[in-house]
Amino acid sequence: MTRPPVTPEDMIASGVAARDALAQLSDEQWRERPPNMSWTRLVTALHSSQAAAAYAVNLSLGDDKSNPMLPVDEDAVEPSKVPSLVYSQSLLLATVARGVPAERRGWHGAGLPDAEGFLAMGCTEVLLHCWDALAGTEVAFAGDDDIADHVLQRLFPWQPKETPRWQTLLFATGRGELEGFESPGERWLWHNAPLDEWDGEERTSDRWVGRT
Numbered sequence: 001m002t003r004p005p006v007t008p009e010d011m012i013a014s015g016v017a018a019r020d021a022l023a024q025l026s027d028e029q030w031r032e033r034p035p036n037m038s039w040t041r042l043v044t045a046l047h048s049s050q051a052a053a054a055y056a057v058n059l060s061l062g063d064d065k066s067n068p069m070l071p072v073d074e075d076a077v078e079p080s081k082v083p084s085l086v087y088s089q090s091l092l093l094a095t096v097a098r099g100v101p102a103e104r105r106g107w108h109g110a111g112l113p114d115a116e117g118f119l120a121m122g123c124t125e126v127l128l129h130c131w132d133a134l135a136g137t138e139v140a141f142a143g144d145d146d147i148a149d150h151v152l153q154r155l156f157p158w159q160p161k162e163t164p165r166w167q168t169l170l171f172a173t174g175r176g177e178l179e180g181f182e183s184p185g186e187r188w189l190w191h192n193a194p195l196d197e198w199d200g201e202e203r204t205s206d207r208w209v210g211r212t
Helices: 008-022 042-062 079-099 115-134 147-155 163-171
Strands: none
Touching: 008 042, 008 079, 008 115, 008 147, 042 079, 042 115, 079 115, 115 147, 115 163, 147 163
8 A cells, every 4th residue: 555645735734733723722821831841832832833944944955954943932922923833834844845856855863854754743743742732721632643644654654553543643752652552752753764764663762852
């Protein structure tokens, strides 16, 4: 069976879903810390927009690793603008991915992703940090199962194929349990280079990844 690719449309849909869910937070909730995180909900959401923007720049630059990720200044951002910011940076990454040559690779600390690899990482950042930011609130959030499946097959090809897709993406990134499988915990890692370069082994990090 042909693997379904992660597409620019997946990236845009992820941005829309995060925007619409995050827009339900009150001004007071933005300054709270979600359970088990040191970041506030505001910084968590800002990080996802920052990551999508950085991925767009890295993909544009190729393997030049001189692009620094700009620091998050939560005091400089009006919380009500954050949902739209997450969406706009998702759209930016999708647009860049559409426009670069098929052979383009970009720098990332875990490898040299192609456009699809950056899109898969972007979907992961936006969807999972939205889930993180909304934890402990009355706003229920779950990512689209089809997008989660596309991301899993691209970034985590060693994960089970027949389990619930969104729950499996949470599990793959240390955010939950999956019956019958051992959690990767805080040292999970993705394979972001093209899949024909995967060595067939589960990837793990030698440093804490987890969530801040």
